Amino acid sequence: MAGLNDNGRSYGGGGYNNNRSGYSNSYNGNRSSSGSYNSRSSYGQQKELPPEITPKKVPEDYVDEAERIMRSLMSQPKKVTTSKIRNLLSLVTDIYNEENIRTEEKLRPESVVKLNLMRVRVAYECGRDNRDDTVKTFVKQTNLLEYLKGISDDRADLIRFAHYMEALVAFHCYFSGKEG
Template sequence: MAEEKVKDISQEAENVILRLKEDGGGKLVLTTSQIRKFLASVNALTNKVDVYHAQNPGAVELSPTLASAVKYLKVQLAYQAGREPKKVKPFVETARLKERIDGIGTDLRAYEDFAHYVEALVAYHKFYGGED
């Protein structure tokens, strides 16, 4: 069943990128480097989550500190969207990133799914011709 969930995340990410490409008249206006900045933040947090999980093997919830760091990702998104409102904001809204972050709460698995979703967004962006 977990494999099916990953497929859904992948398909949803692909659909987001295709929608953005269609909205851009067949071109992705968002650059890879613009979304990779957010991916770097997610990856840094994922490293902390992995360490926490290794130290707490049975944990199914994030620590309060990690849950707070997840919420802080919204601030980073807002900053990027504010810097490039015509490029980044449509991406954030179409991918429903803020809603997905809100849905994580303290759920460790939900965070892992979110991290995979962001990775898939970057991968499909590059696959469908996103420029650097």
């Protein structure tokens, strides 16, 4: 004779489990661990997370660093596109244009918010780059996330970071032979 378990699902009676959320053909409406979509074994190995982003300051010799990094990246078979780098540059350029005309040492709160959103956007672009990891490699080699986090609310740090981004674009164009 069929009845209901504590969850309101039918059991017994030899009937097929026809509930909407079940993926099981078991008679009692309970999923076995091997058929569970939440089971860790069904997904295989967990992907290791990248290390925590530690804030860094853009170095004084940022132009030399940009040249060295872009020379290295351009020698690899898969290269980040000029448009991708220019899209990242445009995010900081908007903030730079507002802050460059000011004289205060601290960034406006709105600019700090925009910088944090830029950090989110860079992380997103890395995460969606699952084809060939060109964006991830670019961001890692250039320390973009670390430098963005290192700006905090210092206007001079923002200006140096914006100039560093410009240098990256310039050397990318120089080494690729393509107009930016």
